[in-house]
Amino acid sequence: MLKKVLPWITLVTMVIAIYLIFSPVSAIYGLCPDGIPFDLGYNPRILYFHAPLAWVAYLAFFVVFVSSILYLRTREQKWDAFASSSAEIGVIFCGLVLITGMVWAKYAWGIWWIWIPQLTTALILWLSYAAYLMVRSAVPEPERKARLAAVFGIVAFIGVPLSHFSVMIWAHPLHPPVARVGAIEGFPVYVLLFNILAFTLLYTYLFSTKMDIERMSEEAQQGL
Amino acid sequence: MRHCLNIAWKDLKTEFRTKQMLNSMLLFALLVVIIFSFAFGPYPENIDQLAPGMLWVAFTFAGMLGLSRSFASEKENGCLDGLKLCPVDRSDIYVGKVMSNTVLMFIMVMVTVPVFIVLFDYSIPDPLRLIFVIVLGTLGFVFVGTLLSALTVNVRARELLLPVILFPVILPVIISAVLATGEVLSGINDIWAEVRILGTYGAIFFIVSLLIFEYVIED
Amino acid sequence: MISINGLSKVFGSNVALKEINLEVKKGEFIALLGPNGAGKTTLIKIISTLVSPTSGSITIDDYDIKEAPIEVRKRVGVISHETYLYDDLTACENLQFYGKMYQVDDLDERISTVISDVGLSRRSDDIVRTFSRGMKQRLSIARAILHDPSILLLDEPYTGLDPHAAATFDGILEQLNLMDKTVMMTTHMINQGLEMGDRVAILNRGEITCDMPKNQIRDEAHFKSIYEQCVGVEL
Secondary structure, X not given: OHHHHHHHHHHXXXXXXXXXXXXXXXXXXXXXXXXXXXXXXXXXXXXXXHHHHHHHHHHHHHHHHHHHHHHHHHOOHHHHHHHHHHHHHHHHHHHHHHHHHHXXXXXXXXOOOOOOHHHHHHHHHHHHHHHHHHHHHHOOOHHHHHHHXXXXXXXXXXXXXXXXXXXXXXXXXXXXXXXXXXXXXXXXXXXXXXXXXXXXXXXXXXXXXXXXXXXXXXXXXXXX | OHHHHHHHHHHHHXXXXXXXXXXXXXXXXXXHHHHHXXXXXXXXXXXXXXXHHHHHHHHHHHHHHHHHHHHHHHHHHHHHHHHHHOOOOHHHHHHHHHHHHHHHXXXXXXXXXXXXXXXXXXXXXXHHHHHHHHHHHHHHHHHHXXXXXXXXXXXXXXXXXXXXXXXXXXXXXXXXXXXXHHHHXXXXXXXXXXXXXXXXXXXXXXXXXXXXXXXXXXX | OXXXXXXXXXXXXXXXXXXXXXXXXXXXXXXXXXXXXXXXXXXXXXXXXXXXXXXXXXXXXXXXXXXXXXXXXXXXXXXXXXXXXXXXXXXXXXXXHHHHHOOOOOHHHHHHHHHHHOOOHHHOOOEHHHOOHHHHHHHHHHHHHOOOOOEEEEEOOOOOOOHHHHHHHHHHHHHHHOOOOEEXXXXXXXXXXXXXXXXXXXXXXXXXXEEEEHHHOOOHHHHHHHHHHHHOOOO
């Protein structure tokens, strides 16, 4: 039941979310109007993609972490499928975070890449989970692949906060905080929250689809 | 603890007999420093800014060579199985390997730093502080490196896989160690922020590795 | 004593061992025969705590392999086709290393005993890399019995040995068996298994399809016909 409804709910929510960002009506309620320079305190529209994408990436990697622990405890194939599906989606979303971040940086500061802590941490995350996928592809045996990937899934996630802290002290003295995002209040907050909801639904949908694929390929292998 | 020392002693005895790993680590570290000196010119003006990065690139790349051999050498004759048959905790094997890897790293560092000083006519204002930072950074590197070295031991292309998976995870160590080294070399005494991250990193990963090492060497 | 109850091992969708039940009494020598891929090595690895079972239990001298793996490892010696020896250490150094890991008392004395048991006293200070395959395998016997285990597990020990080395190997084993050890040997060589064991079991596709004492077997031809029935292959 839920499986049938989920894609439609996701589609509708995504459409509304995108409409909220681009509709002229929203601009009246405080979303960035067209043609406004960046330093007037408005947030560019890309924020409403960038932040939800980052949230989903973190969520996906957290799911990898928890599933990895559960896999090592229970040794159920299911948890490994959870971790691998979530990691793949996470890497894609994290890549989109980097791309939207670059577009934003070009728009706001005229350069494609800016070494601010948030973006640098996202880059390290992307590298770590690309490495996670490398571990998976390097080991052919299913049981060993699941086990080693689970170990790396745990190690990679624990590294995240430490990477963030070290990037903070690293970026600070070199680059003064150029990137001050305008404070969000009122209507834009709801737009942002709605977008987060929409992207989380998108993640859930992609995740369940990926799980179906995993199960089918498992069945196909057993049939052989 | 006795078992860990026994394993480390066995590793070092083997290593000093053949010197395969140590020699290549030393040569590699030297090459990195020399290549940097060719790349930046004989007496670069901003040597203070370049030095920390050069040193840590040399340490981590040469360390990687040692780490990738650390468990690979146990594959010969199935020795890893022999170790796992011994009536000791799996984590003792990890600690033993950490010990021998640390010793090899320190030897490599102790050769590289003087060479660096000679080649760049460099003087270190506060050697004790520098040693402290290097020890902390090296430990963090070895704690994670030993775990991931064991993780890649049964993988086909382990020499390729290890750097790819190790560097993203040890970036906090590299960043903090380079920053702290830079501050020590330029005479700034306040390195508490970096030391805190290095210490936390080492402690967390040592404990986590003790807990999950048995899953890594299960087969 | 080894007692195995309802042991199964599954690798992904591949069942390596199915509901194995086996009791090996103290002092017994059981030869486990079967074609390649029957699960013999997996069984040995599970008994020696290298691999954990999917379900079922094993006790070694009343110690459960899951609950007290360290006690089990103290009582088990393994001789495999891999020697577990460090090529760059001398024979004596290898034994010293393993002896310390097993916390053997009076280690030096014990080392000189086992090393003369396997006939390598004169080579004890030579680097293992210089040894022949047969000598390495003999040294690996010394390594396995160093801590005086009550159970010896032999996993295809004849792999890579020439007939002469295999005969020497047999001679050493026969001499050891007098010392009241429980022995389990896997091999795919039927004559070797029949010769050594006082009980013979056949493992095929993860199941024990035959288990009988040697005195019920008339001769090699008789056993070969049983083996063909169990495995379903013409020899």
